[in-house]
Amino acid sequence: xxxxxxxxxxxxxxxxxxxxxxxxxxxxxxxxxxxxxxxxxxxxxxxxxxxxxxxxxxxxxxxxxxxxxxxxxxxxxxxxxxxxxxxxxxxxxxxxxxxxxxxxxxxxxxxxxxxxxxxxxxxxxxxxxxxxxxxxxxxxxxxxxxxxxxxxxxxxxxxxxxxxxxxxxxxxxxxxxxxxxxxxxxxxxxxxxxxxxxxxxxxxxxxxxxxxxxxxxxxxxxxxxxxxxxxxxxxxxxxxxxxxxxxxxxxxxxxxxxxxxxxxxxxxxxxxxxxxxxxxxxxxxxxxxxxxxxxxxxxxxxxxxxxxxxxxxxxxxxxxxxxxxxxxxxxxxxxxxxxxxxxxxxxxxxxxxxxxxxxxxxxxxxxxxxxxxxxxxxxxxxxxxxxxxxxxxxxxxxxxxxxxxxxxxxxxxxxxxxxxxxxxxxxxxxxxxxxxxxxxxxxxxxxxxxxxxxxxxxxxxxxxxxxxxxxxxxxxxxxxxxxxxxxxxxxxxxxxxxxxxxxxxxxxxxxxxxxxxxxxxxxxxxxxx
Amino acid sequence: xxxxxxxxxxxxxxxxxxxxxxxxxxxxxxxxxxxxxxxxxxxxxxxxxxxxxxxxxxxxxxxxxxxxxxxxxxxxxxxxxxxxxxxxxxxxxxxxxxxxxxxxxxxxxxxxxxxxxxxxxxxxxxxxxxxxxxxxxxxxxxxxxxxxxxxxxxxxxxxxxxxxxxxxxxxxxxxxxxxxxxxxxxxxxxxxxxxxxxxxxxxxxxxxxxxxxxxxxxxxxxxxxxxxxxxxxxxxxxxxxxxxxxxxxxxxxxxxxxxxxxxxxxxxxxxxxxxxxxxxxxxxxxxxxxxxxxxxxxxxxxxxxxxxxxxxxxxxxxxxxxxx
Numbered sequence: 092x093x094x095x096x097x098x099x100x101x102x103x104x105x106x107x108x109x110x111x112x113x114x115x116x117x118x119x120x121x122x123x124x125x126x127x128x129x130x131x132x133x134x135x136x137x138x139x140x141x142x143x144x145x146x147x148x149x150x151x152x153x154x155x156x157x158x159x160x161x162x163x164x165x166x167x168x169x170x171x172x173x174x175x176x177x178x179x180x181x182x183x184x185x186x187x188x189x190x191x192x193x194x195x196x197x198x199x200x201x202x203x204x205x206x207x208x209x210x211x212x213x214x215x216x217x218x219x220x221x222x223x224x225x226x227x228x229x230x231x232x233x234x235x236x237x238x239x240x241x242x243x244x245x246x247x248x249x250x251x252x253x254x255x256x257x258x259x260x261x262x263x264x265x266x267x268x269x270x271x272x273x274x275x276x277x278x279x280x281x282x283x284x285x286x287x288x289x290x291x292x293x294x295x296x297x298x299x300x301x302x303x304x305x306x307x308x309x310x311x312x313x314x315x316x317x318x319x320x321x322x323x324x325x326x327x328x329x330x331x332x333x334x335x336x337x338x339x340x341x342x343x344x345x346x347x348x349x350x351x352x353x354x355x356x357x358x359x360x361x362x363x364x365x366x367x368x369x370x371x372x373x374x375x376x377x378x379x380x381x382x383x384x385x386x387x388x389x390x391x392x393x394x395x396x397x398x399x400x401x402x403x404x405x406x407x408x409x410x411x412x413x414x415x416x417x418x419x420x421x422x423x424x425x426x427x428x429x430x431x432x433x434x435x436x437x438x439x440x441x442x443x444x445x446x447x448x449x450x451x452x453x454x455x456x457x458x459x460x461x462x463x464x465x466x467x468x469x470x471x472x473x474x475x476x477x478x479x480x481x482x483x484x485x486x487x488x489x490x491x492x493x494x495x496x497x498x499x500x501x502x503x504x505x506x507x508x509x510x511x512x513x514x515x516x517x518x519x520x521x522x523x524x525x526x527x528x529x530x531x532x533x534x535x536x537x538x539x540x541x542x543x544x545x546x547x548x549x550x551x552x553x554x555x556x557x558x559x560x561x562x563x564x565x566x567x568x569x570x571x572x573x574x575x576x577x578x579x580x581x582x583x584x585x586x587x588x589x590x591x592x593x594x595x596x597x598x599x600x601x602x603x604x605x606x607x608x609x610x611x612x613x614x615x616x617x618x619x620x
Numbered sequence: 621x622x623x624x625x626x627x628x629x630x631x632x633x634x635x636x637x638x639x640x641x642x643x644x645x646x647x648x649x650x651x652x653x654x655x656x657x658x659x660x661x662x663x664x665x666x667x668x669x670x671x672x673x674x675x676x677x678x679x680x681x682x683x684x685x686x687x688x689x690x691x692x693x694x695x696x697x698x699x700x701x702x703x704x705x706x707x708x709x710x711x712x713x714x715x716x717x718x719x720x721x722x723x724x725x726x727x728x729x730x731x732x733x734x735x736x737x738x739x740x741x742x743x744x745x746x747x748x749x750x751x752x753x754x755x756x757x758x759x760x761x762x763x764x765x766x767x768x769x770x771x772x773x774x775x776x777x778x779x780x781x782x783x784x785x786x787x788x789x790x791x792x793x794x795x796x797x798x799x800x801x802x803x804x805x806x807x808x809x810x811x812x813x814x815x816x817x818x819x820x821x822x823x824x825x826x827x828x829x830x831x832x833x834x835x836x837x838x839x840x841x842x843x844x845x846x847x848x849x850x851x852x853x854x855x856x857x858x859x860x861x862x863x864x865x866x867x868x869x870x871x872x873x874x875x876x877x878x879x880x881x882x883x884x885x886x887x888x889x890x891x892x893x894x895x896x897x898x899x900x901x902x903x904x905x906x907x908x909x910x911x912x913x914x915x916x917x918x919x920x921x922x923x924x925x926x927x928x929x930x931x932x933x934x935x936x937x938x939x940x941x942x943x944x
Contacts, residue, residue, distance in 0.1 A: 119792060
């Protein structure tokens with residue numbers, strides 16, 4: 092009898108989740124900074140892009156495996172040897188105000204992107220377009236001046252509604268604070284420096300999101316965010332390594348929150364000014380790489396929550412070359428290489444010299460990044476062991492960029508790059524990108540890398556591109572223009588009442604519209620439109 | 621009095637010009653550029669685009685021309701647009717003003733409400749246990765950093781006792797509440813910020829009050845009053861207190877510009893959408909129009925505050941009278 096009732100219960104339990112994915116509830120996420128503008132072609136800060144990403148769609152997007160997949164487009168064809176892309180658009184898409192979406196909106200967005208009067212930072216990729224032709228309401232043909240592979244991913248740019256914005260000045264339009272898009276969530280309200288509230292779009296072309304609302308709360312202090320988590324005032328928030336490992340290791344957090352650890356799309360590096368005589372010899376840069384223990388940095392600064400990297404690509408992507416193995420920490424090897432390069436400690440003061448000049452340099456990093464400062468201090472200690480004196484200078488961000496990076500007035504810097512999903516790294520490594528304000532600020536030049544970078548953006552075949560980027564990865568690790576340090580893990584919690592969250596290479600947000608909360612666990616009242 | 625007032629008001633104009641001129645040049649000549657895009661170090665944003673954007677903001681012109689343009693617009697009450705989001709500077713300030721003003725006025729009231737009686741009591745009982753305990757406590761609170769007090773208070777009242785909300789000034793469902801519900805919600809959110817922001821001030825001001833009171837009580841006119849046979853109550857509250865209150869007039873006058881000032885640490889901890897954070901961010905982003913608007917605002921208020929303090933002195937203190 093007991094067995095039978097247990098069976099019955101088990102039957103019902105197994106049935107419940109399949110019954111329905113309840114609608115309702117709100118997800119409240121905490122953000123340190125407020126958005127600046129919700130016009131996606133003007134936004135260049137992460138907070139804005141995150142919110143705008145839920146309101147708008149591009150023609151293409153990245154799927155969970157980080158491959159390009161249609162979004163507002165139904166499909167695309169690449170023609171004329173990569174010079175032309177034909178987009179076939181979805182036909183059942185409507186703007187949040189009910190107006191149908193069509194190719195005219197795409198053409199309008201393109202014109203705004205290349206309009207010199209519009210303060211968009213994203214015109215670069217679109218200036219390569221020779222012509223954009225609207226064939227019919229749902230077909231577009233884009234012709235490029237030369238084959239350009241990242242072009243396809245550039246159409247992940249959010250599309251703006253022509254019927255609302257035509258004739259308006261985009262720079263000052265109130266649209267930036269009251270956007271209308273095609274995305275899964277509709278804009279509801281924005282209280283500056285407090286919150287942005289979005290509500291489910293019932294007509295979203297995939298399906299209505301299960302959650303009723305998505306609320307971004309601005310809480311500008313990390314300790315306050317952590318207190319809010321303890322009061323369940325926010326549902327998702329980022330964590331520091333210490334919070335992730337120790338402070339959330341409590342019965343309360345195990346009961347109410349689910350912790351996540353993802354590879355992050357950023358990496359930290361130490362870059363040398365290659366115009367500086369100390370760093371022109373490759374053996375010196377290799378020696379410094381041997382002298383610094385990256386595992387130690389990760390252990391000390393991130394309590395082990397990160398991974399060492401060997402090249403400028405996202406470790407989970409196809410472009411990353413896993414055959415490039417990180418060297419082992421080896422101070423003896425470092426000393427030997429430095430000796431080969433002509434550096435020795437003749438006067439016995441513990442500092443190496445060459446031609447009467449001591450090996451002393453200054454590393455600059457930006458203010459307000461505790462991890463970078465700690466890393467710099469550990470590196471300083473390790474370099475001292477091999478007879479190299481590294482001084483540390485911390486500079487405020489805006490001054491750091493305009494006075495040091497852009498003017499190339501540095502010996503070495505500690506910085507980070509974020510890793511776009513598209514592996515094209517042309518602007519950072521190509522030797523033509525060394526003018527003031529450009530991103531090859533270290534003055535790196537390697538003819539093979541130049542050639543591979545050019546090929547990588549001209550060839551559409553992914554296997555051939557992979558070969559290019561893998562070789563670039565190999566060369567960069569051998570030549571060490573940067574000392575590649577680490578990619579810290581991205582750590583955060585989400586309230587455990589949310590169901591349907593799956594962790595994939597791209598992260599977890601890709602299936603947000605499928606997340607749901609069982610009726611009896613919902614915390615926020617239903618809001619109907 | 622009228623001529624005096626007119627003179628003082630006219631003197632504000634050259635002062636304001638000088639302040640804005642110096643501020644404008646200092647901000648623009650300081651290292652770092654006011655283009656937000658340059659701050660993101662984003663390889664997707666090319667050099668040409670940054671140059672184009674600088675031109676759109678009119679930053680390629682000589683400094684003096686830029687200042688002249690700014691001044692001309694300012695005289696017509698046009699403070700321009702913020703570089704970070706293209707919104708009118710005036711809109712951005714107005715949006716934050718009510719919150720900052722509410723909190724600052726409430727804490728100022730709170731300040732006087734508590735500081736004066738505490739100071740008076742402490743002076744009257746200077747050498748008793750009460751006097752020593754208040755001295756100890758006032759020094760303790762005066763020395764304690766606001767952010768630390770805030771975090772402790774949050775931990776106690778919001779997480780352990782669950783009496784109050786932790787941060788922000790409204791709840792997430794604020795818009796769906798009734799009028800009374802909204803008022804109650806706002807009040808609940810304001811309790812901690814107001815108390816925490818005034819507690820250091822209460823400690824400081826009550827010390828002023830205490831020493832003013834002690835000084836007044838040792839004056840000859842107090843002996844006179846006592847020898848006339850007046851009641852102790854009358855002596856303390858009429859003769860001593862009124863004289864001890866005089867310095868407070870200066871403090872009120874000087875706190876007028878502070879009413880619109882905010883504190884970045886305090887606003888960050890409580891996540892309050894106030895003026896302090898707005899201008900801190902403006903400074904970090906070299907958002908010149910926003911910074912200049914703040915400079916003008918604070919300069920005018922400071923000068924007006926001084927003027928008001930001077931005038932009210934004349935009223936409350938018969939020893940000071942301005943010549944006709």
